Amino acid sequence: MNTPSHVILNLALLGxxxxxxxxxxxxxxxxxxxxxxxxxxxxxxxxxxMDEATIWRDTYYEPFWQNIFDAGNSIPLALLVIGIxxxxxxxxxxxxxxxDGTIFLAASVILHCLADLPVHVDDGHxxxxxxxxxxxxxxxxxxxxxxxxxxxxxxxxxxxxLASWRVWTLLRTRWLRALLMISNAFMWFFYASFYLQGx
Ligand SMILES: [Zn+2]
Numbered sequence: 001m002n003t004p005s006h007v008i009l010n011l012a013l014l015g016x017x018x019x020x021x022x023x024x025x026x027x028x029x030x031x032x033x034x035x036x037x038x039x040x041x042x043x044x045x046x047x048x049x050m051d052e053a054t055i056w057r058d059t060y061y062e063p064f065w066q067n068i069f070d071a072g073n074s075i076p077l078a079l080l081v082i083g084i085x086x087x088x089x090x091x092x093x094x095x096x097x098x099x100d101g102t103i104f105l106a107a108s109v110i111l112h113c114l115a116d117l118p119v120h121v122d123d124g125h126x127x128x129x130x131x132x133x134x135x136x137x138x139x140x141x142x143x144x145x146x147x148x149x150x151x152x153x154x155x156x157x158x159x160x161x162l163a164s165w166r167v168w169t170l171l172r173t174r175w176l177r178a179l180l181m182i183s184n185a186f187m188w189f190f191y192a193s194f195y196l197q198g199x
Pocket of ligand 1 (some may be wrong): 001033034116
């Protein structure tokens with residue numbers, strides 16, 4: 001899925017109106033699995049000066065980069081973090097707020113992985129790394145027009161629109177609500193320019 005979709009869906013599913021302090025760990029947990037990719041793209045584009053085709057067809061698949069990407073997309077690693085945080089929560093009552101934030105951050109990472117699992121064809125991650133190198137190869141893609149990308153993206157953006165209804169009530173500041181609206185508008189603009197033109 002697209003990163004903004006993960007953020008909005010995760011906030012809608014994990015967010016609590018009475019606990020706005022959890023919004024920030026949920027946000028970062030939804031971002032984390034994709035952050036290494038942004039770093040990689042920035043490096044490849046600006047520092048290594050590669051062209052788009054080389055970046056996504058070759059360098060992206062190099063084992064070095066794949067290990068970094070997959071560490072951030074690992075369900076077992078996120079579960080381990082939750083286990084440690086639960087232990088801390090039990091035995092160090094003073095650290096409860098920190099432990100709660102960590103639990104929601106890791107839960108948000110897991111939700112991100114579960115949302116990605118069914119919509120990646122040949123660009124999926126090893127979600128069970130380091131225990132298994134298994135990659136689920138789905139018949140549908142969140143972007144690739146050759147694998148129903150147009151319909152899947154439409155479903156994704158509609159789901160995000162629905163989730164935004166709830167996220168709106170979780171956000172406290174005007175500029176965050178504005179950001180939510182801009183994200184939705186951007187998705188539909190992207191959809192129109194990527195899938196509707198020339199088809
Ligand atoms: Zn992802």
